[in-house]
Amino acid sequence: MRLGDAWAILPTLAVDDQNVALEAARLQALACWAGNFTPEISLAAPLSLLLEVQGSLRLFGGLERLFEQVRASCAAQGHLCHAALAPTPRAALWLARAAPGSCCPDSESLHTALVTLPLAALDLPGKDESRLAGFGIRRVGELLKLPRAGLGRRFGAAFVMDLARAIGEIPDPQPRFVFPQRFRDRVELSARVEDAERLNFAAHRLLLTMCGWLAARGCGLLHCVLELELEGGKQEAPIRVELGFSDLTRDPERIKRVLRERLGKTRLPAPVYALSLSADAPAMLPGRDGSLFGERAAEESVVVLVERLQARMGAEQVFRLAVMPDHRPERASQAQRQGGGLAVKTPVAPSVIPPRPCWLLSQPEALAEIKGAPHRGGALVLLAGPERIESGWWDAGEGAGEDAALGDIRRDYFVALSPRQEWLWIFRNAEGWFLHGLFA
Amino acid sequence: MAFAAPSLPLAEVLARNDIWRGDALASAALPGVSSGFAQLDAELPGGGWPRGGLVELLHSRVGMGEVSLLMPALARISADELAWVVCVAPPQQPYAPAWAAAGVDLSRLLITRASGGDAAWACARVLDTEGVGALLAWLPTADTGTLRRLQLLAERSRTLVFLFRPASAASAASPAPLRIGLEACAGGRLSLRLLKRRGGARAQPIDLDPVRPAPLRHVVASPASSPAAARSLSEPADA
Numbered sequence: 001m002r003l004g005d006a007w008a009i010l011p012t013l014a015v016d017d018q019n020v021a022l023e024a025a026r027l028q029a030l031a032c033w034a035g036n037f038t039p040e041i042s043l044a045a046p047l048s049l050l051l052e053v054q055g056s057l058r059l060f061g062g063l064e065r066l067f068e069q070v071r072a073s074c075a076a077q078g079h080l081c082h083a084a085l086a087p088t089p090r091a092a093l094w095l096a097r098a099a100p101g102s103c104c105p106d107s108e109s110l111h112t113a114l115v116t117l118p119l120a121a122l123d124l125p126g127k128d129e130s131r132l133a134g135f136g137i138r139r140v141g142e143l144l145k146l147p148r149a150g151l152g153r154r155f156g157a158a159f160v161m162d163l164a165r166a167i168g169e170i171p172d173p174q175p176r177f178v179f180p181q182r183f184r185d186r187v188e189l190s191a192r193v194e195d196a197e198r199l200n201f202a203a204h205r206l207l208l209t210m211c212g213w214l215a216a217r218g219c220g221l222l223h224c225v226l227e228l229e230l231e232g233g234k235q236e237a238p239i240r241v242e243l244g245f246s247d248l249t250r251d252p253e254r255i256k257r258v259l260r261e262r263l264g265k266t267r268l269p270a271p272v273y274a275l276s277l278s279a280d281a282p283a284m285l286p287g288r289d290g291s292l293f294g295e296r297a298a299e300e301s302v303v304v305l306v307e308r309l310q311a312r313m314g315a316e317q318v319f320r321l322a323v324m325p326d327h328r329p330e331r332a333s334q335a336q337r338q339g340g341g342l343a344v345k346t347p348v349a350p351s352v353i354p355p356r357p358c359w360l361l362s363q364p365e366a367l368a369e370i371k372g373a374p375h376r377g378g379a380l381v382l383l384a385g386p387e388r389i390e391s392g393w394w395d396a397g398e399g400a401g402e403d404a405a406l407g408d409i410r411r412d413y414f415v416a417l418s419p420r421q422e423w424l425w426i427f428r429n430a431e432g433w434f435l436h437g438l439f440a
Numbered sequence: 441m442a443f444a445a446p447s448l449p450l451a452e453v454l455a456r457n458d459i460w461r462g463d464a465l466a467s468a469a470l471p472g473v474s475s476g477f478a479q480l481d482a483e484l485p486g487g488g489w490p491r492g493g494l495v496e497l498l499h500s501r502v503g504m505g506e507v508s509l510l511m512p513a514l515a516r517i518s519a520d521e522l523a524w525v526v527c528v529a530p531p532q533q534p535y536a537p538a539w540a541a542a543g544v545d546l547s548r549l550l551i552t553r554a555s556g557g558d559a560a561w562a563c564a565r566v567l568d569t570e571g572v573g574a575l576l577a578w579l580p581t582a583d584t585g586t587l588r589r590l591q592l593l594a595e596r597s598r599t600l601v602f603l604f605r606p607a608s609a610a611s612a613a614s615p616a617p618l619r620i621g622l623e624a625c626a627g628g629r630l631s632l633r634l635l636k637r638r639g640g641a642r643a644q645p646i647d648l649d650p651v652r653p654a655p656l657r658h659v660v661a662s663p664a665s666s667p668a669a670a671r672s673l674s675e676p677a678d679a
Binding site for chain 1: 505551565
């Protein structure tokens with residue numbers, strides 16, 4: 001049908017030019033996404049993908065379930081997908097064209113499916129197709145019944161070979177899709193998005209593609225970058241959303257959770273019209289064995305918890321504690337930020353410790369002194385002490401910020417009880433009395 | 441008649457965990473974690489700090505021993521059960537040597553500073569996580585709706601949840617099944633009033649002796665005033 005005829009029938013018809021480059025790019029991205037299911041992928045240009053799934057059946061719980069998952073996952077990305085499953089790649093292509101949804105696990109069911117398949121599925125040159133129609137052949141089943149020698153004389157040896165490949169009589173090796181070294185995928189949004197949280201859905205497709213790329217290469221990531229391209233031309237630099245993980249991962253759910261927290265905190269100065277996700281430097285992440293008792297699952301879920309908390313509150317706000325071998329109170333306790341997994345070894349604590357408070361004030365708080373006694377809501381009663389803690393000249397003046405203030409100290413520490421029954425850790429130095437900790 | 445319909449025998453109904461006689465303590469679905477104080481364990485349903493529900497600790501001041509009260513249970517959870525202890529929005533920086541000395545395994549202690557709504561959000565995420573044995577959260581401004589959400593999450597987990605709240609919250613309604621008012625009294629003791637528990641109410645407070653940093657009788661002599669002290673400090677210690 002010519003375009004003019006089409007417009008005559010449907011004047012409101014909207015026509016888009018075919019963008020071959022974009023289609024090829026999408027097919028590449030889909031091939032990466034298919035890495036979620038199998039590493040054996042080949043591109044059947046212009047618009048088809050072949051997935052060799054024999055090796056993945058057990059992992060995904062059987063043929064039907066795998067087939068369903070592939071189709072659902074493809075549809076969830078917004079693609080209209082015609083899929084079919086067959087013992088040979090060529091037959092799978094034919095079935096996908098003419099009878100999408102067919103699932104033929106063995107050659108008997110393939111033969112049954114081919115018998116009723118219309119000849120158009122073979123995508124023959126028009127000359128051959130009309131010639132076959134002249135023979136009275138409408139379906140593939142009828143074609144297969146004809147003697148091969150005669151078909152070879154009339155249509156060429158290649159035609160007969162194709163038929164033999166389709167029904168599995170001779171092998172049909174396919175060129176393997178080569179996964180790129182670096183991942184970069186971009187998606188243009190169908191509508192301008194002004195609310196960062198609504199980008200989650202669009203980003204999901206990119207994440208699935210990236211996770212497929214990682215799975216097929218047997219790799220994991222510590223870090224990837226999502227760029228939000230803003231409307232307003234070149235002057236608006238894209239917003240970079242950096243996603244970091246505490247250990248190597250390729251779990252789409254985990255990446256998605258971190259992304260959701262980061263997007264939730266992102267403010268958009270202008271509407272977003274495209275997203276691009278890039279990742280390089282993936283590192284080998286071997287597959288996991290199922291564990292019998294699930295301890296590893298518990299350990300991993302804490303890793304995921306840390307990531308989510310850090311993504312929302314900031315990496316500085318989530319930490320663990322370690323006892324450091326230093327006699328000065330400020331230096332004896334150190335916050336350890338996560339990074340590269342949870343397996344941070346804490347140094348061994350000294351065996352003998354005089355009483356130490358649960359809470360340490362970040363800055364000692366000056367106490368009033370009345371008649372020689374420290375006051376906090378009344379005169380404090382000293383219960384234990386003094387414990388002298390002094391010196392530290394070796395790092396006086398080094399470091400930055402609050403560390404620089406510390407260094408050489410000279411203090412007498414006491415345990416004190418306030419009239420309000422608060423148990424306090426206070427010290428006295430040349431400047432007077434200070435509250436430093438609370439025995440909560 | 442509705443009453444003639446065959447119904448569950450009374451004994452079966454009473455065997456449920458969420459139904460109890462008014463004059464007896466409820467039984468708990470999961471055994472509690474011993475608090476380390478026999479006197480307190482005897483008064484708690486399940487024989488210890490209950491899992492699967494909020495425990496609200498109402499205290500007027502920081503530093504009266506509210507964390508020391510929990511230390512025996514936290515040490516058990518982190519060292520024996522190898523589970524994580526998570527602190528959300530603590531009022532001050534936790535001091536590692538003290539927690540280590542109390543027996544908490546620092547490699548399984550996680551601390552999150554958070555403010556306002558983020559603290560409640562963090563609590564919810566922690567309760568979603570497997571492998572967390574105890575959650576300590578300071579939520580001074582949480583409203584009833586937030587507490588109810590946390591209670592529902594807590595019921596689905598095995599985590600011990602301690603919420604530290606100001607004493608002024610005692611009069612407000614709360615979905616927490618166990619609420620304890622803390623009062624420090626003279627002599628270093630900590631007095632616990634069971635404001636709410638599953639089972640009969642208890643009017644008398646329970647007096648406990650948490651670990652204190654110093655014996656009360658050993659009172660040092662009040663030292664001289666600071667200028668003099670500063671002078672004495674500048675001299676050698678044994679002069």
